[in-house]
Amino acid sequence: MDDQLPEKTPFVKEIPRKADDLSEWYQAVCYKAELVSLSPVRGCVVLRPYGYGLWERLQSELDARFKATGHENAYFPLLIPESLLMREAEHVEGFAPEVAWVTQGGNEKLAERLAIRPTSEVIIGTMYAEWVQSYRDLPILINQWANVMRWEKRTRPFLRTLEFLWQEGHTAHETQAEAAAEVAQMLEVYKEVAEDIVGVPVYKGEKSVSERFAGADHTYSIEALMPDGKALQAGTSHELGQNFARAYDITFAGRDQTQQHAWTTSWGMSWRMLGALIMVHGDDQGLRIPPKMAPVEVVIVPIARGDSTVASDFAKVLHAQLRPQFRVKLDDRDLRPGNKYADWDLRGVPLRIVIGERDLAEGKVTVVRRDFPPKTAGREVAVAIGDVAATLRELLVDIQANLYAQARTFLHDHTFAPATREEFVAKAKGRAGMLDIPWCDRAECEAAIKEQTSATTRNLRTPALGPVCLACGEPARVQAYVAQSY
RNA sequence: CGGGACGUAGCUCAGCUUGGUAGAGCGCUGCGUUUGGGACGCAGAAGUCGCAGGUUCAAAUCCUGUCGUCCCGACCA
Known part of the structure; x- marks a missing residue:
């Protein structure tokens, strides 16, 4: 379908790619x-x-x-x-x-x-x-x-x-x-x-x-x-x-x-x-939950190294510190980090804190945001331990805004004001998105639209932004969003 | 409710055409080595083949029915 992408998304083996089906x-x-x-x-x-x-x-x-x-x-x-x-x-x-x-x-x-x-x-x-x-x-x-x-x-x-x-x-x-x-x-x-x-x-x-x-x-x-x-x-x-x-x-x-x-x-x-x-x-890795809706806003993943418990000990301390302020979870399961990453990515947790001894030695932890695709600049940031709470707070706000912005861009890019009846019918049949048309507000017209395109009016507002109904040519009385519906 | 497809291990699926009593990968359990994006070795557990009938010496495999799931339509906040 899309030969730009690899056969399988490398990070995900649980789910098909979103665009495929x-x-x-x-x-x-x-x-x-x-x-x-x-x-x-x-x-x-x-x-x-x-x-x-x-x-x-x-x-x-x-x-x-x-x-x-x-x-x-x-x-x-x-x-x-x-x-x-x-x-x-x-x-x-x-x-x-x-x-x-x-x-x-x-x-x-x-x-x-x-x-x-x-x-x-x-x-x-x-x-x-x-x-x-x-x-x-x-x-x-x-x-x-x-x-x-x-x-x-x-x-x-x-x-x-x-x-x-x-x-x-x-x-x-x-x-x-x-x-x-x-x-x-x-x-x-x-x-x-x-x-x-x-x-x-x-x-x-x-x-x-x-x-x-x-x-x-x-x-x-x-x-x-x-x-x-x-x-x-x-x-x-x-x-x-x-x-x-x-x-x-x-x-x-x-x-x-x-x-x-x-x-x-x-x-x-x-x-x-x-x-x-x-x-x-959601994306090819799974869910992406806006922070305000996330049952878990932040997950902490300690990286074990040999018999050392430095990372996991610190993870417990950090978890206890953050708990009063965030919906935070410590993932101390006996799994390799990669498994945990994939797991929480799939579940759409907005932020991940990775705690490894390398960072800790420098007084830092790594914070990874879920809304950016893998390998995107800015997806992972090193944060000084003292700044973690403040950084999380900022990032959660930013993620909430970013997910909304992406969705709004999609909606705007897929809202059309067709100029002609032909364009309207073609876009309606092709599930192009929300079709914003002047409409006559007549049930017969709506039935005809549905018959031809299987789309229906979603909702209406006034005033009409044109003199005649784009679907039938009768006088327009309202402005309608038309689309196929779930 | 009409048309189509599919139900086999927790998941994804092979086996069915040409009937001979069930497999793979992942996951799971134990031990060990590991741990910065889905590890490796050894050992092991796990399936009334959706269900019910039928054909047959013998059915995952063929036939009928039924239940469920998915897709396309119809219907539907």
Whole structure:
């Protein structure tokens, strides 16, 4: 394929090269870096400790922002009675093909089937109906960390599994304006976490009618671009209008003494975000984790020499020193250093401190950054022992910035504003990336685009940057990002 | 759910065409020498060949079914 590169990447024997086959590379990284394991259940994965570490990082960053914006965590049941689910017609219709059902408890068949939640608007709305009496009870700002289940046909680790972990925020407000502000605020939180923490640049916008959440008035998303030119929806925020309030009787006595329906919202981000992290930042050596997301920021590898314990003794001291300030791990396994390097490279640890007697004699250690390719100038630096903590701090900031910058460059280089319909179709078919076009905002047009190119609108914004729809020639109403999607 | 491919040791795979009772490399265990980018020597362990039927004296190999995985589509936050 690429005859510039050697047959095999010298440092990696565990995984194929990323550019050769993204899908195989992705799966190999997920399994070999011990993020997930396939389980005996079709379409379900086990999230292993290192993968769970990533999830915990994402959780804590999101959770802190939810709290800062006035939300509280709560937990609602996994099972939803069928009759309850049926109340919001569009919602049911949208989710029906993906719902898993419990039909039996113990040895007895249930009188009413119970849905395993594909999302929790229904059960939460039902409870809100009980809790809300007056405008004084609003807003309700609740988030839940949970698992959900959607019976998908085709699955892949993180991106689409039957059961997945996510958070779902559910709020109820007195006015539409408040609900709209909430939805915008949380979408911005997602963008901030995606970009500043996960290092994945995204485009914000509103979903088209056909891509909208079942039962919502407006759905907004952040969309990231993967290396194969396909887009990945990484977070969504929905204005549910009064639809769910009507279906589930969330009513309150308003300031004007009239009985009113609340305005509700919901918003979610899942472990799919980790799939974006893996694909966007990873390289031929494996994962490259942005420091803010790294379960281990720094790994210390002592180099043994004969019977001397000088290096390993110092490594223990340094480890103890750094521990309060960094997520640092001492790798004192009985392995040769090269094995450890390859191992931590695969796992994407941002920084490695190599401690050898040669450096120690000069009062130094070697610090190696993961984001630079092997044999790149500046990848390894000798650091005076007294400066280690400060250097690590600087490098972690720099790595975070560098990974984001690389991803942003890729996104910009693969975002196109086609000049003609022909160019648009060719680029859409060829998975060139995000196609930024003036669009008519008509479902028929979107269906035609999909038919011809298998791409769809990812999200929309206003105003349109041209007079006519690039796909069909009708008057343009919005500006759309179009791409094939995961 | 349609089309295609594949399930053999922890991993990557050979063996199947032409049936005769299972192999390699890496990894793993022990000992020793080693240790600045995936070490070497010696010794060793490890597989109901995805599962269930069938054909046959005999099945990893042939046939049927089933489950799972991957790819392309359809569907899908």
